[in-house]
C-alpha cells in the first residue's frame with residue numbers, strides 16, 4: 204500500500220523533473236495579420252506548485268527556451284498577462300507572417316521545469332473582399348482560415364466611409380451605379396486592419412493602399428513610406444501630400460511643417476505610387492502618416508485611412524538582472540521598442556570598447572559565471588548603424604569581500620611602546636559594512652572598524668591579527684603578523700650543575716633572556732671585576748678555584764638595547780688548606796710554663812673539627828682549635844700537628860716542633876742529684892736503724908709490715924713507683940693547674956706511705972719560682988715527719 208503510493212509519487216516526480224509531458228494538446232489559432240492574439244494559459248490556476256518562472260517560447264537557444272520577450276522578432280509585441288500567481292496568458296500584438304509558429308509554454312517550480320500541455324499554432328490570414336453574383340453583387344469578406352475569434356462582426360467601408368452596419372462576413376447588396384465605389388471590410392475587433400479596397404461597379408475608384416501598415420525604424424535612420432492609390436478617371440490629379448492627422452484638424456502638408464524641414468521628400472516616380480522619405484528620424488517622428496490625394500474637383504480629395512503607423516525607436520540596453528552576485532548569470536539585451544523590419548546584428552561595448560566577441564546575431568549577451576571583472580558600463584549598437592548606440596548601463600557585480608589585505612602603519616619594525624595602526628583594505632561590492640578584528644587564538648573580537656590602532660604596543664600584543672570584512676554576500680578574512688620587538692628583558696642566570704660547587708669541578712652558567720629579536724650578544728661579568736669574563740650564552744668554568752667564588756651576572760643585548768641580569772653567586776667549597784700550627788707565646792718554652800698551640804686552616808665550609816696529634820703518639824692528644832699545655836715539661840717536647848676536618852676533606856698540618864727548655868738545668872740537676880743521694884742515704888740508714896729496733900719488739904703493726912714489704916723490695920720497683928707517681932702527679936697538675944687542695948691531698952698520701960719519693964717531688968716543685976716558699980715550707984714538713992719520727 205505504502206509502497207504503491209511512494210511509487211506513484213516517484214513517477215510524478217520523475218515526470219516533473221524530466222519535463223516531459225506525454226500529451227500535447229495542439230491548438231490552432233487563426234488570426235488576422237496585424238491583429239493581436241491572446242494565447243490562453245496552458246495551466247490552471249491556482250496551481251499546486253509554486254511557480255518561480257514562466258516562459259513562452261518557440262525555439263530553444265543554447266538548450267533552453269528562448270523567451271519571446273527577449274526575442275527581437277517580437278520586440279515590443281509580446282506581453283505576459285497576469286502575474287506569477289494568477290495567469291500565464293501571452294499576448295502578441297501586430298501579428299506578422301513570421302509569427303506563424305508553434306508556441307510553447309513552460310514553467311519552473313521547485314522541482315524543475317514543467318512543460319505546459321497545450322501548444323498553440325498560429326496561422327495568419329488577411330481580409331479580402333470577394334465580389335460574386337451576376338444580378339446583385341455579393342461582397343464577402345473572406346479569410347484563408349476560420350478566425351478563431353468567432354464573436355467578431357464585420358464592418359464595411361465604401362470610399363473610406365464606415366457603412367455603419369454589423370454583418371457577418373457576407374455582405375449582399377445590389378450595386379447600382381450610385382453604389383459604385385471602393386469597398387473594403389474590417390472586423391470589429393481590429394478596425395484598423397481592413398482588407399484592400401475593391402472597386403465595385405467601376406474600374407477606377409478612390410483607394411489608397413499603403414505598402415506597410417506599421418513601420419518600425421531606428422532613430423537617426425531614414426524611412427520610405429509608400430502607397431499606391433487610385434481615383435476615378437473623371438477626376439484629374441492635381442497634387443498629393445502626406446500628413447499627420449493628429450497634429451492638425453485639417454490635413455497639412457508635412458513639407459511645410461517646421462519640424463520636418465529639410466528632412467522630408469516626396470517621390471512620385473511611378474504612376475499611382477507615392478513615397479514619402481523622412482531622414483534623420485527622431486522619436487518625435489513616431490506618428491500615423493497618411494496620404495492625401497488632391498484632384499481638380501473640390502469633392503475630389505481623398506485620404507488613405509487608417510494611415511501608416513511609424514514608430515521610431517532608440518536602442519537601449521537592458522541588463523537582467525542589473526545587479527548580480529558573483530558566479531551568477533547576467534543577460535544583456537539590446538532592445539528596441541518595436542520589432543525592426545530586419546533583425547540586425549548586435550554589437551556590444553563595455554566601457555566604450557567593443558567586448559571580446561562583439562557581434563552577436565541575437566540581441567542578447569549572456570555572461571555566466573559573472574565575475575567582478577565583468578563590472579562596467581555596457582552599451583550596444585545594431586549592425587550597420589554603429590552610431591546608434593544605446594545609452595550605457597552599469598552592471599554591478601555584488602561579491603563578497605575579496606582581496607582584502609591588512610596594512611600596518613607605520614611600516615617596518617614594530618618596537619614595544621610604539622603605536623601601530625592596522626588597516627583593512629578591501630574590494631567588495633556592495634561595500635563592506637562591517638569590519639571585525641580578531642587576534643589568533645583569542646576568541647573574542649579585538650575591535651571593529653576598518654582600522655585598528657594599538658597604542659603603546661606590548662610584546663604580548665605580538666601575534667597574528669585578522670581582519671574580517673563582511674558584506675551581505677559573505678565575508679573574507681585576511682591576516683597580518685604583528686611582531687613586536689623589544690630589548691632583552693629579565694635576563695637570568697642559571698647554574699649547572701645545581702647544588703654545591705666543589706673546587707676542581709666544572710660549572711656552566713647559562714644566561715637566558717626573552718628578547719625580540721633574540722639576544723645576539725651575551726657578556727659575562729664578575730662583580731668588582733671591570734673587564735668581562737667571557738662572552739656567549741654559556742660560560743664554562745672548568746676546574747673551578749676558590750678564587751672564582753663571587754657574584755656573576757650576564758649582559759644580554761640585541762639591537763634595541765642591553766640589560767644586565769641579576770647576580771648569581773658562586774660559592775666554591777674546598778677542603779682545609781694551608782693547615783698550620785702556631786704557638787703562643789712564641790719564643791723559648793721554658794719548662795713549667797704554659798703554651799697554647801693554635802691550628803689554623805682555610806676551608807669552605809669552615810673546619811668543623813680540629814684534632815691534635817703528637818708524633819710517635821698514636822692516640823690524639825686533644826681536640827679543639829687551640830691546645831694549651833700548662834706547666835709544660837721537657838717530656839712534652841716533640842712534634843705536634845693538627846688535623847683540620849671539614850665535611851669536604853681533612854688535612855694534617857705540618858708538624859711543629861716544641862722544645863721545652865729547663866731553667867739552670869745542669870746546676871740544679873747536679874744539686875738535686877747530690878741532695879737526693881744524701882737524703883736517700885740518710886733515710887736508708889735511719890730506716891735500717893728503726894727496723895732493727897722494731898724487730899726486737901713482740902708486737903708488729905700491720906701498716907709497718909706493709910711498709911716493710913715495700914721496703915724489702917729492691918731499688919728498681921721503688922724507682923718504678925716513683926716514676927709512675929710522677930706521671931700521675933703531672934697529669935693531675937695539668938688538669939688542675941692551681942688546685943692546691945688536690946696537690947695537698949696528694950702530698951699527704953705520699954707522706955704516709957712513701958717517704959722516699961716526697962723529697963724528689965719537693966725538689967721539682969722548687970723549680971716554680973712563685974710557689975717556691977710554700978713548696979719549700981711544705982717540703983720541710985715532709986722532711987720532718989718521716990725522718991723525725993724514727994729519730
Ligand SMILES: *[C@@H]1O[C@H](CO)[C@@H](O)[C@H](O)[C@H]1NC(C)=O
Pocket residue numbers: 730731753754
Ligand atoms: C666589591 O667592592 C665593594 C667596595 O668597592 C665592597 O664593598 C664589596 O664587598 C666587594 N664585593 C666583592 C664581592 O668583592
Ligand SMILES: *[C@@H]1O[C@H](CO)[C@@H](O)[C@H](O)[C@H]1NC(C)=O
Pocket residue numbers: 711741742743
Ligand atoms: C660548556 O659545558 C657544556 C656542558 O658540559 C658543554 O655542552 C658546552 O659545549 C661547553 N661550552 C663551552 C664553550 O665549552
Ligand SMILES: *[C@@H]1O[C@H](CO)[C@@H](O)[C@H](O)[C@H]1NC(C)=O
Pocket residue numbers: 728758765766767
Ligand atoms: C652591565 O654591566 C657592565 C659592567 O658592569 C656595564 O658596563 C654595563 O653598562 C651594564 N649594562 C647595563 C645595561 O646596565
Ligand SMILES: *[C@@H]1O[C@H](CO)[C@@H](O)[C@H](O)[C@H]1NC(C)=O
Pocket residue numbers: 781805
Ligand atoms: C697558604 O699558604 C701559602 C704558602 O704558604 C700562602 O702563600 C698563602 O697566602 C696561604 N693562603 C692563605 C689563604 O693563608
Ligand SMILES: *[C@@H]1O[C@H](CO)[C@@H](O)[C@H](O)[C@H]1NC(C)=O
Pocket residue numbers: 818819841
Ligand atoms: C719516633 O719513632 C721513630 C721510629 O719509630 C724514631 O725514629 C723517632 O726517633 C721517634 N721520635 C721520637 C721523637 O721519639
Ligand SMILES: *[C@@H]1O[C@H](CO)[C@@H](O)[C@H](O)[C@H]1NC(C)=O
Pocket residue numbers: 816846853854855
Ligand atoms: C692525620 O694524622 C692522623 C694521625 O697520624 C691520621 O690518623 C690521619 O689519617 C691523618 N690525616 C690525614 C688527612 O692525613
